Structure formats: structure tokens, C-alpha cells
Amino acid sequence: MIGFENVRKEYPGGTLAVEDFSLEIASHEALVLVGTSGSGKTTLMRMINRMVDPTSGRVHIDGDDVASLDPVQLRRSVGYVMQASGLLPHRTVLDNIATVPVLRGTSKNEARRRAHELMETVGLDAALARRYPGQLSGGQQQRVGVARGLAADPNILLMDEPFGAVDPIVRRELQQELMHLQRDLKKTIVFVTHDIDEAFLVGDRVVLLKPGGVIAQIGTPQEILSDPADDFVASFVGADRGIRALHVERVDGRDVVVDADGRAAGVLESRAAAGRGPAGDGPTGESTRGGQPISDQPASDTPTGGQPRGATSP
Amino acid sequence: MNGNPYLEAFAWLGDPTHWSGPSGIPMRTLEHLGYTVLGVAVAALIAIPLGLFVGHTGIGKGIAVTAAGAARALPTLGLVTLFALMVGIGLTAPMLAFVILAIPSLLAGASSAVESADPATVDAARAQGMTEWQILTRVEVPLGMPLIVGGFRGATVQVVATAMLAAYVGNGGLGRYIFLGLGSQDYPQMIAGSVLVIALALVLDLALLLTQRLTLPRGTRPA
Numbered sequence: 001m002i003g004f005e006n007v008r009k010e011y012p013g014g015t016l017a018v019e020d021f022s023l024e025i026a027s028h029e030a031l032v033l034v035g036t037s038g039s040g041k042t043t044l045m046r047m048i049n050r051m052v053d054p055t056s057g058r059v060h061i062d063g064d065d066v067a068s069l070d071p072v073q074l075r076r077s078v079g080y081v082m083q084a085s086g087l088l089p090h091r092t093v094l095d096n097i098a099t100v101p102v103l104r105g106t107s108k109n110e111a112r113r114r115a116h117e118l119m120e121t122v123g124l125d126a127a128l129a130r131r132y133p134g135q136l137s138g139g140q141q142q143r144v145g146v147a148r149g150l151a152a153d154p155n156i157l158l159m160d161e162p163f164g165a166v167d168p169i170v171r172r173e174l175q176q177e178l179m180h181l182q183r184d185l186k187k188t189i190v191f192v193t194h195d196i197d198e199a200f201l202v203g204d205r206v207v208l209l210k211p212g213g214v215i216a217q218i219g220t221p222q223e224i225l226s227d228p229a230d231d232f233v234a235s236f237v238g239a240d241r242g243i244r245a246l247h248v249e250r251v252d253g254r255d256v257v258v259d260a261d262g263r264a265a266g267v268l269e270s271r272a273a274a275g276r277g278p279a280g281d282g283p284t285g286e287s288t289r290g291g292q293p294i295s296d297q298p299a300s301d302t303p304t305g306g307q308p309r310g311a312t313s314p
Numbered sequence: 315m316n317g318n319p320y321l322e323a324f325a326w327l328g329d330p331t332h333w334s335g336p337s338g339i340p341m342r343t344l345e346h347l348g349y350t351v352l353g354v355a356v357a358a359l360i361a362i363p364l365g366l367f368v369g370h371t372g373i374g375k376g377i378a379v380t381a382a383g384a385a386r387a388l389p390t391l392g393l394v395t396l397f398a399l400m401v402g403i404g405l406t407a408p409m410l411a412f413v414i415l416a417i418p419s420l421l422a423g424a425s426s427a428v429e430s431a432d433p434a435t436v437d438a439a440r441a442q443g444m445t446e447w448q449i450l451t452r453v454e455v456p457l458g459m460p461l462i463v464g465g466f467r468g469a470t471v472q473v474v475a476t477a478m479l480a481a482y483v484g485n486g487g488l489g490r491y492i493f494l495g496l497g498s499q500d501y502p503q504m505i506a507g508s509v510l511v512i513a514l515a516l517v518l519d520l521a522l523l524l525t526q527r528l529t530l531p532r533g534t535r536p537a
Contacts, residue, residue: 133533
């Protein structure tokens, strides 16, 4: 468990990044901090591995105040996946992935062997092992970044806009694979993004931040969509513009879910017919948001402008 | 002394008697090279750690830049004469001057090498749990190695061109030909000495240029 207690961060010169932030993150949950720039989301995440020390307040991991831990040892025990990968340009893919285990004293051979396994885990062709980061595509680099973050098998994985620098198609692919990975690995993930769709896709819980690290709303994607706390949240998730509003139209005996622009988002199935997992291979229309099948929705007519739970949870 | 002194200089260089013995060209070249290597090496012992420290921490950057600039402006002949008056004839005085001459390039090379590392890469290395020493030795120095070698290149070329001043205060090196020639108005010998210094400087510059290319880390070379 990760806990923030009345955390405040003020930079010299008086910039107030975080005013007074408290939060508890359960073990094995994927928590997303989402907000615009200046919301302090990255600052908060970096307090967990002491890349940033709070001006006041406490951050603890499983009861230990991180301020009492050696920052170097702490960072080696927490996975960190960064924006634009942050790979070492002069080291091969394999050695980049092996970085943390080698720092922790694992032999180079053992670390490389494990790095090979991780390449497979994150869907990287083994032929890329000897390449340098500069020879990879953006998507491949991010996969290497994820593999490096997982290499020491940390309980906690920090992800700082990890898919921000790749094109939307690759981003969607990486997001899906992260969710598959998380289903197996059950890490405690703290994920930072400014993309609300990504937040709803990845997060078990989502924390919506206003400037200064002020929490606008905490909840599951469903809770936030169905009951935005205020206008700020409604505007951030797009509910005020009708972006999230879906309705059902009956076409040839099937319920078709249509978005506010009249585009088909998917087909509504009865719960009995949809016994598959939430990210299974249910029917998805070409404009389905979030890429998740809408198979959990009980077949019932939902009025236009309503916010059917599940149907809109991307 | 009639005829073209340049042609005579090449005749002088071609004379086999000038290529043997303790005052022959190979010996004098070795001496000259020895002064250069010693001067640059001593300077490096001071300037490289200092430059890496300044580059990594940013501490004392203003002072380092100012001091390096001031040292560059010092007239080397004046320094050699001054030190010779202080410590006497011998190798100490010119060596002190060479060290002072070499420090600015080495310092600038080392500090700019460290500073040239992408801040995002350094941040990532720190976030993975590298100590500051590991960041310096495993990230910043390997990535900046061509710039460090560039500092050596600049320092070496300056010292090798100035090392003839060692002969001015009673030492050997290729400067002997220049100062002997100057004393006896033997211009071909002077020119020959100068040509040898120039040739040595070019050879060293080329060698270090190649080293610079070779130290470019794999993965950052343009394909």
C-alpha cells in the first residue's frame, strides 16, 4: 500500500506544485493520476520513489516513510517507466532492460537471460536484443521501457505518461497489452496521464487533479462518468459536451449503441450472451471509445443523454 | 647562406647526419613529444576531475569558465620566462606553463561532455536507481567521451606548438633547432625545426581526431 499524508510541494521561488494531498493506494490496484499540466500529477508520482521530496507531509510504502529509506535502494525496488522511454542510448536493448538487476548485483549473464524473457513478455522480437534504442520505433522503445521497469520484478510500477510519445494506434496497442500484463502480474501501478480516455482504460481507480494537486474526484471510471463531482470533472471527462452520451437504437432486431454524433459505437448484447471477460473479444464497432467491448451492459433502452454504466466505460 | 632558405631547409631535413645521435631529429621529436604528453597529462589530472565535477553538479561553473578564459589569455612565453626566473633553468618552468596552457581546453571539454548528456536520459538513470557516481561513469562520461577527447585534442595541439619554448630555457625538444637557428641566423635550420613542429602537431591532431571518432558511443553514431 502506498499512502500520501498531507503532502505539500513548494519549489524555491514560491511555485506551489502540490498544496495538500492525501491518498491511499491499495496494493495491486492500477491507480491513474490524471490532470492537465500544472496539476502536480508527475510531482506526486515521483515522490513515491523520492525523485521528488515533499516540502511537508509524508509518503509511505507499506508503512515505511520513504524519507527514511535510502533513495538509491528505493528507486531500484520501484519500477519506473518514463515518457519517451528514457532509455540509455549507448546501451543495447538487452542491457537497457538489464539495468536495474545489474545495479542490484545480479550477474550480467543472469540479468540478460531474464531480459530475454521480458522481451517476450512485452512483445518484442528477440532479434532486437542487440539493437540500440535509436534503431527502434517509438512503440518498440516504449516496450523496452516497460520491460526495464519490470526487470527487477518490483511490487510497484510508476508510469509517467509512458505512451504519450507514440501514435494513437500504437498507443492503443500498448495500453491493451499493459492491461493484459497487469491481469497476470497484479502490480501496484501508479500511472500518470493527461488523457482521460487512457485514464479510464487503464485505471481501476482514477484521481482527477486540478492545478496544485487538488483532488477534483476519486473513483472508478464508472463512478466518475455516472456522477461527476462538479463542472470541472464533467468538462474534463467530456460529459458536458455530450461526448460520453450514448443511446441505443434498434436496428434489425439488435440494439446498436450510438454516440452523440450518431455514429455506431457497438452492439448491445444481453448479459447472458456475453459471459466473456471485460477485455474479451466482444463485438466492437469502429468508433467504440476506449476499445473495450460493451458486452456487460444489460439490454435495456437508455435515453439519449443518459450515461449507461459500463456502456461508456472505455 | 644564399639561395632559397625553404629549399635549404628541406635539404637540412634530408641530411642523414641530422637523423642520428642525441641531438638528431628522432631524439628531439621524442623529447618534444615527451614534454607535450607530460604537460597534458599533469593538466588532465587537475582539469578532468574538476571538469567532471563542475559539469555534473553545476557547482563553480561560473568560476571555472572565468578562470579558464583568463588562463587562455596568458602569454605563454611570458609565463615560461617568469617561472624560469622563479624556479631557475630546467624543465619545471616550461612544464608549469604547459600545464596552465592545457587546463582550459581539458576543463571545458570535460564539463561540456557531462553537460551534453540529455537531461531526460540522466533523469531516467537516476530514477532507475543509479548513484550519482554511476550516472557520471556509466552515462555522462561514455556519452560525452568524444567531447572529453576533444578537450585533449585542443590542449595537445596548443602544448605541442608551444613546447618549443622548453628549449628557450635550456631544454631539448624540437625548439632547439629553432632557437639554435635563431642564434646563428641559420634560417634553414629554423624553418626545418618549425616544419617538424607543425608536422608533429598535425599528426597528433589527426590521431586524436580519429580517437574522437572511435569514442563516439555505439548507438549514438549516425547510421
